[in-house]
Amino acid sequence: MANSEQVEEYIMTDAIGRKRRGKVNQLTKKVLIPLNYFISIIIIICFTSTCKNLVGTTQSIDLTESWDLEKVLKNPHKGWYHHYFDNGLWEYRTKSDSDLENFPGMNHLYLRLAWSYLEPQPGKFNWSVIDNIINKWTMKGYSISFCITAKETNMVYATPEWVKKAGAKGAYYDAWGVNAWEPDYGDPIFLAKLENFHKAFATRYAGKPWLEYITIGSYGDWGEGHTSFSSRRSFPVDVLKKHIDIYKKYYLKSTLVIADGWVNDRRDNNGSQLRDYILQNKITFRDDSVNVSYYVDTFPSTYSVQSPELFNEVFRHRPTILELQHYYLQKKDNDWIGVDGSIKGGELLKGAIDISHATFVGYHGYADEWLKENPTLARKLANKMGYWYFLKSVEIPSSLMRGSSHSFKLKWENHGVAPAYYRYKLKLALKGTNGTYTQYLTESNNKSWLPGTTVAETYSVNVPQTLAAGEYKVAIALVEERNKTKRLIELALKDELKGNNDFYEIGYINIE
Structure with missing residues (x-):
């Protein structure tokens, strides 16, 4: 021992x-x-x-096979618009509510009306002319935009006659058989009355959640910034600035739009000066002459868009708008159907949308007729205009530990022609048998998803200690939350990926 x-x-x-x-x-x-x-x-x-290998393993998921290129997405702040009022109270009224409800990608109604319809007497306003339309269609989820004009070609007094009687200067000019009164757009009485009207109009409608934009329409024929069918004058730039200032004063939180004719129709070589003033005031552009014969012939290389450079100046920060020639005139002038039977006007329109980065497009006709004759084009262009979001791939951990933080990486593509102009919220959901955990991915910024680009975003996901262990579906949703409403932003993904609450289910993950 x-x-x-x-x-x-x-x-x-x-x-x-x-x-x-x-x-x-x-x-x-x-x-x-x-x-x-x-x-x-x-x-x-x-x-x-x-454990490190188990928790830290990253799974890469390619979602391109789950893309849906055909479905028309119902997304806010982009798409088609319908001229509900145009050249008076009768043009392009719908025959049935379904005319608009069945139109793919229909976003808003564009109410273009003469000032005289809304203020027939000094300080006496007839709002019911438009309120009935507004109340009906906004209840159905559609937006509204306005253009209030001071000069039309089919009526004598687009500016109320009482303004002339009060001393405002002007003159009569004949166009297509109507001797219409054109105001002196710089007359102080005219400008004072115009400002009083817009003060009242803005008090009633500016800032409404359904308002998409306001077109500055107080100068020129149809508000387009030219006087081609009246005096053929180019009023001084300082006068036009006064019109712009009225709108800037009263529509502080509204998107303001101006026709490119205000700049292009200058005969005094001061177009660049006015352009700079428009840009300084953060106003965007519209082109109201797409597929008009003169522009089709004169500007073929830019698809009838006269000044694409104006749209390039603004589209990254504000929506641009296109208005087509009246549909019946396009067909009459052979600017819609080509001699070979092709939809010539449709091809021009596609190019015009690309080159102008258009977010909103108006076909300028009756909805049922246009859709019946151009169903495929209506669907394809509805997605193309504005933003069109695709989720390309996902990189996420295979497993997560409770009480820990992990990085998720998503790659996005915008196949539309413009960015979005509102920031939407990206929401994550981990959906398991014992419940669902949700978190906003605050690092996301969809406004930076520019057209034609792939954007990789990395998000920090925090897993609560209380989350039960097990397998979870990983799901996302892009939502608009503003004006006390919530709307889903649809992605170009197949419907089979949609689970409960409209989240797109894009993978699985284990909680350890």
Whole structure:
């Protein structure tokens, strides 16, 4: 038996918890303790490595096979618009509500009306002319835009006659058999009455959640910034600035739009000066002459868009708008159907949308007729205009630990012609059998998803300690939350990916 100083008593616990007493040789102790320590370290390293591999493994998911290129997405702040009032109270009224409800990608009604319809007497307003339309269609989820004009070609007094009787200067000019009165757009009496009207109009309608934009329509024939069918004058830039200032004063939070004719129709070579003033005031442009014969013949290389450079100046920050020639005139002038039977006007329109980065487009006719004759074009262009979001791929961990933070990476593509002008919120959902955890991915900024680009965004996902272990579906939703309303932003993904609450389910993950 070894010497007492070479033997040391030890106590151990067996598998069922009973204590056993024994002795170990000092020499054995010197060997066993370092060996046990080494084995423990190895076990810890292996366990840590295994957990790290388990939790840290990234799965890459390619979603391009799940893209849907055909479905027309119903998204806000983009798409077709319908001229509900145009050249008077009778043009382009719908025959049935279904004319608009069945139109793919229909966004808003564009109410272009003469000032005299709304203020027939000084300070006496006839809002019912438009309120009946507004109330009906906004209840159905459609937006509204306005253009209030001071000169039309089919009525004598687009500016109310009482403004002339109050002393405002102007003159009569014949166009298509109508001797219409054109005001002197710089006359102080005219400008004072115009400002009083817009003060009242803005008090009633500016800032409404359904208002898409206001077109500055107080100068020129049909508000388009030219006097081609009246005096053929280019009123001084300083006069036009006064008109712009009225709108800027009263429509502080509204998107303001101006026709490119305000700049292009200058005969005094001051177009650049006016353009700069428009840009300084953060006003966007519209082209109201797409597919008009003169522009088709004169600007063939730019698809009848006279000044695409104006649209390039604004489209990154504000929506641009196109208005087509009246549909019946396009067909009459053979500018819609080509001699070979092709939809010539449709091809021009596609190019015009591309080159102007248009977010809103008006076909300028009766909805049922246009859709019946151009069903495929209506669907294709509805997605193309404005933003059109595709989720390309996802990189997410295979597993997550409760109480930890992890990075998710999503790649986005915008196949539309313009960015979005509102920031939408990206929401994550982990959906399991024991419940659902949701989190806003605050690093997301859809306004930076420019057309024709792939954008990779990385988000920090925080897994709560209380989340039960198990397998979870990973789902996302892009939503607009403004004006106390919430709207889903549809993605170009197949419907089969949609789960409950309209989240798109894009993968699976384990919670450890």
